[in-house]
Amino acid sequence: MTQPAADPDTAPGSPVRLRAVPGEGRPEVTPALEELYRGFERESLVPLWTEIGDLMPPHPRPRAVPHVWRWGRLRELAARSGDLVPVGRGGERRAIALANPSLGGRPFATPTLWAAVQYLMPGEDAPEHRHTQHAFRFVVEGEGVWTVVGRDPVAMRRGDFLPQAGWNWHAHHNATAEPMAWIDGLDIPFQYATDTQFFEFGRDEIGDEERITPDRSRAERLWGHPGLRPVSADVTGPGSPLLAYRWEHTDRALTDQLALEAEGYGGTVEPGHAAVRFTDPASAGDVLPTIRAEMHRITPGTETAPVRETGSSVYQVFDGSGRVTVDGSTWSVSRGDLFVVPSWQPLSIRSxxxxxxxxxxxxxLFRFSDAPIFEALRLDRAHIDRTRKEGTTR
Structure with a gap:
């Protein structure tokens, strides 16, 4: 591990400070070694032999920690923000991000994922902008807000999942007399760490033709037919062209999986545990290049097998209650609660x-993760602990 040198003035301007420390497998501490380290400091060099234990551990040692946020408290604070904080240029959105307690106060749920509660008051508009960060909205309660993506008004209702790939113009407006809250998920921390982010203001106000409240958006009318791709459509950008995945379809798929299991057929990921993944109808891949989104349904009394995965996840309870255990931390959770699963930390859930x-x-449970990043880099790894049967790695 890099440590401060005995004399901090030996290499002015260099952030590197090294100290020769005796120990098994370490070089003998001599004046010549000390002088070698001063040379490293002057040239801003760090030898691997002082850092390997930190840089190359035997397994991931995530910076994020397991944590839970209670929906009731989030909702209350969001509502208070609605009374005090305007929406408009400068702040852009009334969005309140989850800050993992171990990430130094940064507004990051994990080192790669952003999750926030967004709140829009009756009649309010969130102005148009675009950014390279890939994003989605998930609605755990309420309705009445329309997100307008590329001037296409898209209804937001309970249970709906609404992806939006980066660099698409988008705004929101609340067409009702009631406030509404939902969660936003983005890859802000990932793009922040890799210095790839861009942002641009759009129009301050959306047009009257975008204030209509259609039951189905143009994107749904074109792309929202299972197994059917419009021949006329040419997809040029990243991410799904379908802007809303409706709860009735998700609910039916989960219900059918469990019904098939009860009839003696396959379909669930494990007994009593149904799951679906939201996919791009043009490519059958993930809906966003850097984010995977899924919905899970676990029957009462079922406990899932502990699983470890590289990369991190954020879960929100959509309905029901249960007990969640992440690396020894156990919480009871209910509707709206959010929790984080860091990289390679075992997760099990009991309904x-x-x-x-x-x-x-x-x-x-709604889940989103950074899995597409790690799969693209061939760094994905998972282990399911089926101790009642056998350990498996996929």
Whole structure:
């Protein structure tokens, strides 16, 4: 590990400070070694032998920690912000980001993922802009806000997942007399770390033709037909051209998986655990280049097998209640609560849902992760601990 040198003035202007430390496998501490280290400092060099334990550990040592945020408290603070904080140029959005406690106060849920509660008051507009960060919206409650992407008004309702690839113009407007909250997910930390982000202001106000409130957006009318791709459409940008994945379709898919399992057929990822992934209808790949989104349904009494994965995830409870364990931290969670699973930390979930707290009678969870990044780099790895059967790696 790099440590401060005994004499901090030996290499003015260099951030490198090295100290020769005796120990097994380390070079003998001599005046010649000390002089070698001063030379490294003057040239801003760091030898691998002082850093290898930190740079190349036997397994991931994530900077993020498991953490849970309670929806009731988030919703309350968002509502108070609605009374105090305007929406417009300067702040752009009334969005309140989850800050992982171990990431130095940065507004990052994980080192690669941003998650925030956005809140729009009755009649408010969030002005148009665009950015290279890939984004989505997920609605855990309410309706009445329309997001306008490329001048296409798209309704936002409970259970809907609305992806939006980077560098698309977008605005929001609340057409009702009630406020509305939802969660935003973006790859802001990833693009921030890699110095790839761009941002541009758009129009201050959207046009009257964008204030209409159609039941289906133009994107849904063109792309929202299962298994059918419009021959006329030429997809040129990254990400899904379908701007809304409606809850009724997601709910039906999860219900059918569990029904098939009950009939003795396959379809679930493990007994009592149904899951679907939102995909791009043009490519069948992930909806966004850097973000994967899924919906999970776990039947009452079912406990999932512990799983470790490289990369990180954020979950939100859509319906029901349960118990979540991440690397020894265990929480009871219910509708709206959000929690983080850092890289290579074991996750298991037990459903405690019932008819009194879940429309489906099960624990429904929305999940988004950075999996596409690691798959593209061939750094993806997962291990499922099926101790009752056998360990498997995929």
């Amino acid at each position: 405690e849902a019932g008819a009194d707290d879940s429309d489906s009678g099960a624990l429904d």
